[in-house]
Amino acid sequence: xxxxxxxxxxxxxxxxxYRRRVGLIGGSFNPAHKGHVHIARQARQAAxxxxxxxxxxxxxxxxxxxxxxxxxxxxxxxxxxxxxxxWIKVLDFEQKKALQFTADSLxxxxxxxxxxxxxxIMGADNLxxxxxxxxxxxxxxxxxxxxxxxxxxxxxxxxxxxAALMSGKRKRPARNLKRNIGGWAFIHxxxxxxxxxxxxxxxx
Numbered sequence: 001x002x003x004x005x006x007x008x009x010x011x012x013x014x015x016x017x018y019r020r021r022v023g024l025i026g027g028s029f030n031p032a033h034k035g036h037v038h039i040a041r042q043a044r045q046a047a048x049x050x051x052x053x054x055x056x057x058x059x060x061x062x063x064x065x066x067x068x069x070x071x072x073x074x075x076x077x078x079x080x081x082x083x084x085x086x087w088i089k090v091l092d093f094e095q096k097k098a099l100q101f102t103a104d105s106l107x108x109x110x111x112x113x114x115x116x117x118x119x120x121i122m123g124a125d126n127l128x129x130x131x132x133x134x135x136x137x138x139x140x141x142x143x144x145x146x147x148x149x150x151x152x153x154x155x156x157x158x159x160x161x162x163a164a165l166m167s168g169k170r171k172r173p174a175r176n177l178k179r180n181i182g183g184w185a186f187i188h189x190x191x192x193x194x195x196x197x198x199x200x201x202x203x204x
Contacts, residue, residue: 004079007089012053013113021048022116023146024109026055026094026102030069031077039148040088042189043121046174047146051087052121054078055105058095062132071095103135106142110179117179121146124153124186130162140166144177145184158186 023043025036032054040052056075059065068074075092082088099105109118120143122130127147130136139145145166147157157163172183 004083004090007053007091009091009093009108009112012089012091013109013116020050020116021119022113023047023049023052023119023121024055024106024143025052025121026057026105028060028063028068029054029056029074029078030067031074032081033077034081036078037081037085037088039121039123040085042148042187043119043146043174044087046185046187046189047119047177048175049087049119051089053089053091054082055091055094058098059100061100061134062129101134103133103139103142106139110142119144119146119177119179121148123148123150124157125150127157127162128153128160130160131165136162136165140169140184141182143179144172144182145169146174146177147184147186149187149189154188 023040025040027036029036036054040054043049044052056071056078058071059068075090075095078090082090093099093108094105097108099108106118106120120139122145124147130140133139150157166184170183172181172185174185174187177183177185
């Protein structure tokens with residue numbers, strides 16, 4: 001089976017004959033693993049997404065460069081986990097355009113993809129640290145957000161400052177989230193225990 005190629009931003013955002021619902025998952029993917037696919041699958045099912053895009057970050061500002069694999073290696077791991085799924089695309093435009101912050105990446109996608117209903121997807125563990133992100137409030141108002149349960153994080157996430165940050169947004173069923181309406185949803189699903197940290201520990 002041929003390797004899955006990266007999807008250029010220009011090819012990811014054509015003028016669709018109908019509006020597509022697209023979920024966005026950003027991260028270091030150090031490495032990508034089945035837990036990322038689990039989150040993508042759960043969000044796709046709950047929100048009735050047409051596609052999920054993996055946005056591979058050149059360097060997460062909140063993570064140390066120590067222990068961070070080279071970008072090309074992390075990108076390859078994202079391609080590998082996405083390979084079996086035609087509805088998952090891997091994008092590397094953050095590295096090509098030297099984008100460091102999620103807010104800048106999402107702003108670009110909103111401009112470039114007017115025919116897509118874009119929805120940001122994150123794990124419950126990321127919701128806890130969400131207020132530390134650059135322009136977190138802006139992100140929470142730019143796109144609707146899906147938060148997917150992660151092992152041992154549900155209650156902490158829902159009681160976190162990240163959840164409070166989005167308290168002004170109406171909480172909706174994931175299937176009703178739309179780009180021009182906003183809102184957010186928490187998916188109380190069985191979580192996958194896989195994590196990049198654990199995988200790195202086993203391979204060290």
